[in-house]
């Protein structure tokens with residue numbers, strides 16, 4: 001992945017910064033040019049909550065190119081505390097310990113490395129909340 | 132707007148065609164369609180394809196195929212809507228004829244997946260999803276659908292075996308299709324015991340990877356008799372979209388693009404789901420087939436299994452679903468799949484579907500999805 005392409009998405013993928021419609025309050029993640037609900041193009045900055053619950057997940061055993069060294073890894077869909085839904089990896093948990101509905105929180109982690117000399121890509125993943 | 136007819140079709144068997152290139156595959160399908168229709172001059176070629184730039188290092192497919200088929204200097208271009216490319220190309224071709232812009236248009240789709248090496252094919256197919264917010268995290272096309280399947284099973288309490296039975300039905304149908312990639316019957320255990328790809332999806336929940344091409348020739352309905360005795364009318368057609376990433380959807384239990392496209396196509400054709408005799412639906416994975424049955428209005432949500440086991444989706448039931456074997460058994464040459472579906476319905480409605488024939492089929496529906504429901508193209512055909 002090119003450096004500018006990776007760099008552009010850093011606010012969203014590492015800090016959960018996105019936008020919220022100024023007219024109807026709908027949160028867009030990732031950001032949109034126009035609100036899918038009301039058609040407004042006025043947005044304000046908005047930071048997503050870091051906690052949520054796991055809606056569904058899968059364990060990837062047949063990975064796409066670039067992720068060959070990673071499986072089995074877990075992809076999940078998380079409903080954050082404000083209702084926004086987001087896709088990412090789960091981390092700090094074994095596949096057999098994952099369950100739908102479990103509480104998770106954001107954790108800054110490495111996603112993948114672009115070979116020996118490319119960039120190392122980081123993002124927010126989600127880990128179980130330890131009580 | 133002019134009424135539009137399909138006057139001829141051609142298909143290759145879906146297979147791993149190691150000896151044939153992208154253009155040779157489409158050439159074979161195109162020539163077959165031309166031979167059926169007295170080889171009319173083609174004013175425009177609109178072809179669906181998804182992966183050629185990744186796997187065959189080839190863009191500009193329109194010119195490539197127009198050149199190969201001797202259509203130069205006439206118009207030609209490619210339409211890309213991931214696995215929905217064939218259906219999208221058909222919609223563009225329909226619009227081109229209906230508007231009066233062109234009289235005789237060839238459309239269809241072609242895909243050459245076996246030119247991909249290693250993880251390239253998985254990566255290329257995955258590009259139907261959101262590159263920055265899904266693929267970035269290592270999601271594949273299978274994994275997104277696997278998450279939908281798990282959610283569906285949890286929500287309705289539908290057991291995993293019910294999905295295996297859908298695959299069994301598709302393979303029973305496909306065993307009668309001479310163009311199918313996997314023309315053999317399977318058992319429920321075949322699905323349950325096959326390799327886990329992305330939980331809970333196993334290998335036999337998935338459509339196979341294969342190559343293929345299908346071509347269709349369209350013209351104004353009033354001219355159809357000039358070219359062929361066998362033609363069908365395009366009675367309703369629509370395309371619709373949903374968010375590119377699945378997490379932004381209002382629900383994971385329905386593809387809104389299918390609901391919207393079907394609703395518009397039904398209204399245009401002045402029919403309801405109950406009027407459809409035969410449907411070719413988009414079952415990339417067993418879960419995709421099940422959601423499609425529901426989204427098209429063929430069964431109540433969460434209740435497909437009992438209906439299916441009672442024969443509701445076979446000839447004589449509610450609607451004959453995928454007599455071709457669907458993506459599961461006929462195969463899924465991605466950008467060509469939508470064109471195969473319509474070509475198969477053409478055979479059904481003209482009474483030439485052989486062992487697959489649904490008795491007295493007069494209204495057919497094709498539903499072709501791009502991505503994990505981010506776009507859908509629905510076409511309703513009527514016997515004339």
Ligand SMILES: [Zn+2]
Pocket residue numbers: 021022023024025026035036037038039040
């Ligand atoms: Zn709004």
